[in-house]
Amino acid sequence: MPRFLPAPQPAFVTFDNQRIDYTLAFRSRRTIGFAVRPDGTVRVTAPAGVPLSWVQQQVLKKADWILKHQEAFRQRAPLQPTRHYEAGALHYFLGEAYPLVFIETAKPGVRLAAGQLHIGSPAPLAPEAVAALLHQWYAREAVAHFAAAFARIWPRFAEFQLPPPALLVRSMRTRWGSCTPSTNRIRLSVDLIRASPDCIDYVLLHECCHLLVPDHSARFYVLQTRLMPDWERWKTELNGLPK
Incomplete structure (x- = not known):
């Protein structure tokens, strides 16, 4: 029979008085994965069957990395903005x-x-x-x-x-x-x-x-x-x- 995995769910941890929200998805994999998107949202993909407490511990270990990348996206300059170079621009x-x-x-x-x-x-x-x-x-x-x-x-x-x-x-x-x-x-x-x-x-x-x-x-x-x-x-x- 096929194995049904739970749908992605919202979760969070608190690190240095900062709340880190993330979307947790369980998948058929051996390692945990982290991704910070340009809009600042965080997705965590964990091996199916591991306890939520273990996932939270791994997110806390990665908290500095997550916050650093979220801030980098907030600080980012425009990516090659479209500018015009005719007279009057x-x-x-x-x-x-x-x-x-x-x-x-x-x-x-x-x-x-x-x-x-x-x-x-x-x-x-x-x-x-x-x-x-x-x-x-x-x-x-x-x-x-x-x-x-x-x-x-x-x-x-x-x-x-x-x-x-x-x-x-x-x-x-x-x-x-x-x-x-x-x-x-x-x-x-x-x-x-x-x-x-x-x-x-x-x-x-x-x-x-x-x-x-x-x-x-x-x-x-x-x-x-x-x-x-x-x-x-x-x-x-x-x-x-x-x-």
């Missing part, structure tokens, strides 16, 4: 929208002037070339503006007597920033320069907090809230940044 810089204006110049380049992003070149440019010029300009601007943001944020960490981290600007497809405490490095996405200075400060402070707490436990959010009580406001603004 709006592009964001430090939270403000500027239309593209094409002008004839001896050398290709980008300049912010009179509330417009001037794209200069000796001949008309294909959209791909305009995108590349803008990316290069954003990257150059990001270095200075991210350094200014660090100068605003880092004094809040003075009490911890940490060595200042290396700050790197990178093209990042899925995240606004990342931190590697073991190498004392913080990476920020070039696309973050499109956001307002307050949003940049939030992302940078978030990553600096990881120098002290590498995971996204309750202790991490207590620290982040103490150093930036209004961080949720800037996170919401950042998530609403037009593509």
